[in-house]
Amino acid sequence: MRLTRNDKGPLIAFMAPALIMMLLFFVIPVVYVVVVSFFKWNGITDPEFRGIRNFALLFKDKAFLRSVLNNVIWALVAGFIQVPIAMVMAIILSRKPKGWKFFRTVYFLPQVISGIALAMLWRAIYNANTGLLNGLLTLFGRGDLARDWLGTIETAFPAVLIYWVFYIGYYMVIMMADITTIDESYYEAATIDGATEFQQAIHITIPLIRKTSLATCVTLASVMGLRQFEQVYMLTNGQPANTTSTIVLYMYKKLQEPNYGMASASAAILIIVGIIFIVSLRLLFNGKQETRQVKKRKGGMK
Amino acid sequence: MKKFLALILALAMIFALAACGQSAAAPAAQEAAPAAQEAAPAEAAKEITINFPCIWVGTDSKAAYFAEMVDSFNKENEGQIKVVIEEQTDYQAYRDKIRTLVTAGEVPDICTMDTAADVELYTASGKFMDFTPYLDGGWRDTFATGTFDSYTYDGVTAVIPFESAIFPIVYNVEILKEAGWETFPANWDEMFEMFDDIKAAGYNAVGQMAGENAWTSMLWYSALVQAIGGKEAFENGLSDPAFVEAADVLKRMYDYTFDGAISAGAGDVNGHWIAQDTALYLNGPWWIGNLYKEDNAKDGVLLADVCDVAANPEWVGGKGQGGLVTKVQSFILAAKQDDPAKEAAVVKFLQYITDPDRMQTWSASAGSMFFVNYEPSEDTTVIAQKFAEIKKDAAFTVLAVDANFGPAYESAFPAAVSALVLGQVDAQGFVDQLQTAIDNAA
Structure with missing residues (x-):
């Protein structure tokens, strides 16, 4: 549709509030962060221009590099393990098996509890002396496996990550809402053709939610993974030896020093990592969609 | 007509948003008005x-x-x-x-x-x-x-x-007795002999923590640097060899603490101390009050009644005899x-x-x-009096390492301790890691 000159007024008027908000609460802060990242500044005395030295220091700092790696792992786990688990549960519960409402509530419940409270709970579970996990291992005769889960290099990061992966309620509910909009006639036809529930999920449900709620959930989960802070802060504060650190936690520690230049430089890197992730995810989902459409057309020509 | 309606809708949306701002501001203004009215009599008073x-x-x-x-x-x-x-x-x-x-x-x-x-x-x-x-x-x-x-x-x-x-050392007299120690060690060699005996008796000798801000490990490390290098070490900065030597000793002390000390916080250290499964405790005088709390008593006996206080023992060949961390x-x-x-x-x-x-x-x-001058009260507790005596008898004082080297050092300390204890870095690497944190902040 071609816009006429008369369309431009309302169009600008409609877009103006969102653009102003975007400018005030996103563009200006981001530009500010990028500018500060080139300075040495403690927030009190005059800033001192440093060029790219803050970035050079960041890339020499093992704690920061480990934080970036952890965030990337976190985002990948969120997008490609947490969301698929949520999708499976959404598909199962959408078929409304017995007790589905109960399980939907159970899976969603952790979403209404603060992340800090959950982290405290899991800290108690992982406690080396009095923790439930070591207690259960001892109870089942595997006391040899008991350890300081959050204080061991090999187990600390997986321990921080694993419990969080199973908090799927948010994504599950989004996908359930999407699945309920799928026309029942698809499933009826598939049932007549002899398709099993599994086949229906693979060939009907997943393709139909892939570009909508699934793509949304993968993007949301990955972005959440990139900005992890409170769980790590409460559970390990980035320890042992920075093996559980994340970019936001690293940034927080730099703010405490107070080193606003380094903190802003790490924030700028986080923004770049975030953009790379979102663009990659868009390419992934749109690319697959096109392939599937091409396949469908090819199939239709036979 | 459609365009006209679209324009009206757009304008309505803008006004609605503006109204949102006003509606938020309006109650604020309404609140401000009575506040101003109240301010008049308040100003009078x-x-x-x-x-x-x-x-x-x-x-x-x-x-x-x-x-x-x-x-x-x-x-x-x-x-x-x-x-x-x-x-x-x-x-x-x-x-x-x-x-x-x-x-x-x-x-x-x-x-x-x-x-x-x-x-x-x-x-x-x-x-x-x-x-x-x-x-x-x-x-x-x-x-x-x-x-x-x-x-x-x-x-x-x-x-x-x-x-x-x-930060003198508070110790549980009963645990020391059980481990065969009637008196507190005079030097760090004896300290480690005592740690062995305490461990053999089934107790933790010290409460270390590398989680949170690694507070007690920071205090023990400060005490070790003070004992080994004296005041001079703190004046020389991290290049003084006492910091490396003290790091080695700190790592060794983790053999005598409770399981899970790497991920432990202050709550864990305090919990073990209150439960009386740890013999030595290092913290500031503000903790003295807790020794007298009935909540922290065991079998009706106050923690203070089984505790005594000692100065930092001498490091044989060290430069810090009689010093005190403050x-x-x-x-x-x-x-x-x-x-x-x-x-x-x-x-x-x-x-x-x-x-x-x-x-x-x-x-x-x-x-x-x-810092205010005041006469000790008659109600001053026995433990507090012992703290005061140790302060009075101190040959010199040094600031704890976190206070000495600033926020960048303080922030990097927990990671450096856990890396040291878990063998990710050696004692020199521990000191280098902290020096790098200071340099990067400079």
């Missing part, structure tokens, strides 16, 4: 409100008497001055809040800081009150000689060093005021709580030590 975000609340050992003082001050000055305490129970959250407020230019009327580095940086903002005229008016004489010497910047004293801390635990600061009456009110309150008689009572009730 000249009541001044002093805002004090404060950490001496909740379970803090200083909380009870401080609350009493605030109440009595407010009663004595009813209608004229009202001190409003904003309770903050988490130390790190408090630090973050004060740092953020000062950076944003929103300095609270009164606040506290706990590091000299913070004090030096934030007072440079020029947003804090200069106490010099009030101190020169006689207030200074109530403080220990030289209290303000290190904290006067460019002729301005914008800070009151308030609570001091020393810290300024809190500094008081106040916002620069435009209103002379409010400035006077703030000073009046600070002079009220730093009155030597009140300090005496406060010290006795909390176990804390202050």
Whole structure:
């Protein structure tokens, strides 16, 4: 549709509030962060221009590099393990098996509890002396496996990550809402053709939610993974030896020093990592969609 | 017509958004109006409100008497001055809040800081009150000689060093006896012999923690550097070999602590100490009050009744005999005021709580030590008296490493400790890691 000159007024008027908000609460802060990242500044005395030295220091700092790696792992786990688990549960519960409402509530419940409270709970579970996990291992005769889960290099990061992966309620509910909009006639036809529930999920449900709620959930989960802070802060504060650190936690520690230049430089890197992730995810989902459409057309020509 | 409607809708949306802003502002304005109306009689009564975000609340050992003082001050000055305490129970959250407020230019009327580095940086903002005229008016004489010497910047004293801390070793006499030790070791070689015996008796010798801010490990490390390198090591900085040697010893001490010390926080260390499965405890005098709490008693016996206090043992061949690790635990600061009456009110309150008689009572009730000169109370506990004796007998004092080397060092310390203990770095690597943190912040 071609816009006429008369369309431009309302169009600008409609877009103006969102653009102003975007400018005030996103563009200006981001530009500010990028500018500060080139300075040495403690927030009190005059800033001192440093060029790219803050970035050079960041890339020499093992704690920061480990934080970036952890965030990337976190985002990948969120997008490609947490969301698929949520999708499976959404598909199962959408078929409304017995007790589905109960399980939907159970899976969603952790979403209404603060992340800090959950982290405290899991800290108690992982406690080396009095923790439930070591207690259960001892109870089942595997006391040899008991350890300081959050204080061991090999187990600390997986321990921080694993419990969080199973908090799927948010994504599950989004996908359930999407699945309920799928026309029942698809499933009826598939049932007549002899398709099993599994086949229906693979060939009907997943393709139909892939570009909508699934793509949304993968993007949301990955972005959440990139900005992890409170769980790590409460559970390990980035320890042992920075093996559980994340970019936001690293940034927080730099703010405490107070080193606003380094903190802003790490924030700028986080923004770049975030953009790379979102663009990659868009390419992934749109690319697959096109392939599937091409396949469908090819199939239709036979 | 459609375009016209679209334009109307767009305008309606903009006005609606604007109205949102107004609707939010309107109640605020409505609230402001009665506030202004109230301000008139309040102004007539000249009541001044002093805002004090404060950490001496909740379970803090200083909380009870401080609350009493605030109440009595407010009663004595009813209608004229009202001190409003904003309770903050988490130390790190408090630090973050004060740092953020000062950076944003929103300095609270009164606040506290706990590091000299913070004090030096934030007072440079020029947003804090200069106490010099009030101190020169006689207030200074109530403080220990030289209290303000290190904290006067460019002729301005914008800070009151308030609570001091020393860190002698508190130990559980019963556990030591059970391990075959009637007296406390005189040197660190004997200390490790004792640690072996304590471990063999089924107890933890010390409470270490590499989680949170690695507080107790930081204190033990400070004590080790002091014993090995003496005052000279702290003057030389991290290049002094005492820091590397002390790191090796600190790592060794982790063999004598409870399981899970790498991920442990202060709560874990305190929990083990209270449960009396750990023999030695290192913390400031503010913890003395907790030794006398019935909640912390075991089988009806107060923790204080099974405890004694010792100075840091000698390091054979070391340079730090008779030394003591100290810290300024809190500094008081106040916002620069435009209103002379409010400035006077703030000073009046600070002079009220730093009155030597009140300090005496406060010290006795909390176990804390202050820079104000006061006679020890008859109610001073036995443990507090022993702390005071150790302080008096100290040949020299050094600041704990976190206070000595600033926030970047403090922030990097927990990671460096866990890396050291888990074998990710050696003792030299531990020191290098901390030096790099300082260099990067410079």
